[in-house]
Amino acid sequence: ESSLKIGSAQLGPISLAESRYDVVKRLLALLYKAHSFGVKFIVFPELALTTFFPRYWMTNQVDVDRYFETKMPNEVTQPLFDAAKKLGIGFYLGFAELSEEDNRIRRFNTSILVGPDGKIIGKYRKIHLPGHSEKRDDVPFQHLEKRYFEVGNLGFGTWPVFGTRVGMAICNDRRWPETYRVMALRGARVVVLGFNTPTENINHDEPLHLRMFHHRLVMQAAAYQNGMWIVATAKAGYEDGFHLHGGSCIISPTGEIVSQSTTEDDEVIVYDCNLKLGDYILNSVFNFKKHRRIEHYGPITSQ
Numbered sequence: 001e002s003s004l005k006i007g008s009a010q011l012g013p014i015s016l017a018e019s020r021y022d023v024v025k026r027l028l029a030l031l032y033k034a035h036s037f038g039v040k041f042i043v044f045p046e047l048a049l050t051t052f053f054p055r056y057w058m059t060n061q062v063d064v065d066r067y068f069e070t071k072m073p074n075e076v077t078q079p080l081f082d083a084a085k086k087l088g089i090g091f092y093l094g095f096a097e098l099s100e101e102d103n104r105i106r107r108f109n110t111s112i113l114v115g116p117d118g119k120i121i122g123k124y125r126k127i128h129l130p131g132h133s134e135k136r137d138d139v140p141f142q143h144l145e146k147r148y149f150e151v152g153n154l155g156f157g158t159w160p161v162f163g164t165r166v167g168m169a170i171c172n173d174r175r176w177p178e179t180y181r182v183m184a185l186r187g188a189r190v191v192v193l194g195f196n197t198p199t200e201n202i203n204h205d206e207p208l209h210l211r212m213f214h215h216r217l218v219m220q221a222a223a224y225q226n227g228m229w230i231v232a233t234a235k236a237g238y239e240d241g242f243h244l245h246g247g248s249c250i251i252s253p254t255g256e257i258v259s260q261s262t263t264e265d266d267e268v269i270v271y272d273c274n275l276k277l278g279d280y281i282l283n284s285v286f287n288f289k290k291h292r293r294i295e296h297y298g299p300i301t302s303q
């Protein structure tokens with residue numbers, strides 16, 4: 001089978017007051033809708049169970065830890081795994097992960113890859129953490145990922161599933177070419193990611209249209225340069241007054257957007273992806289073995 005029907009399951013906003021239980025109900029509705037469209041692999045957003053909490057300055061660790069999962073699956077998310085198994089759909093899900101490792105509590109911005117049997121196949125912990133770690137008084141909202149998460153320690157993994165090889169990234173990772181190239185070198189033909197992107201750039205008075213332009217530019221270029229499919233899923237809309245842009249999309253190895261969301265709400269978009277489409281690119285202009293010149297790439301890993 002050389003085609004795979006992939007769905008991007010965009011979420012509208014999750015308010016501070018919304019419970020995980022209610023969010024999972026929304027995720028389930030999207031999963032069932034995707035199934036009715038014949039989807040075999042569905043991609044949920046980054047931090048898909050809670051509001052985008054790094055926008056809030058919190059000094060009490062207990063307040064921060066309320067947003068984290070200590071187990072996956074857990075009581076609240078188990079129905080998602082059960083439904084995936086019943087329907088034979090795999091999924092990507094982003095969440096805040098709290099784990100005890102090396103005799104200490106560690107916190108990561110994490111995604112998991114779940115197979116159509118409802119079992120976790122792979123885990124990724126976000127490597128490019130944007131934002132800052134101290135309170136900024138000069139901005140309308142915070143972006144405290146560097147405070148609340150550690151840099152991921154699992155590298156950029158890829159996993160054989162759905163008749164192809166899948167890699168995972170999370171939000172800001174999508175802006176970095178290295179993310180995709182490392183996964184392409186590890187055989188990834190489909191890269192999936194979720195994102196929460198504030199519409200307002202707190203570092204620069206950036207025209208609105210540039211936010212969406214850059215979002216698409218980086219992924220369309222990466223898809224072509226690595227002969228891969230890229231599926232990007234937003235959490236979008238106003239979360240308690242703070243706007244996240246939408247623009248969930250499915251991008252083919254030619255660099256073209258073949259499907260994109262039209263709302264800032266819960267929405268499923270779908271595309272039947274030809275898994276061989278990238279072959280000609282990887283066999284010709286981007287034949288890595290033939291044409292890469294790693295002897296000239298030193299600075300990429302040495303500084």
Ligand code: CDT
Nearest residue numbers: 130131143171172196197198
């Ligand atoms: N969630 C996330 O990584 N968002 C970032 C915002 C960058 S501005 C601090 C992004 O790259 O979309």
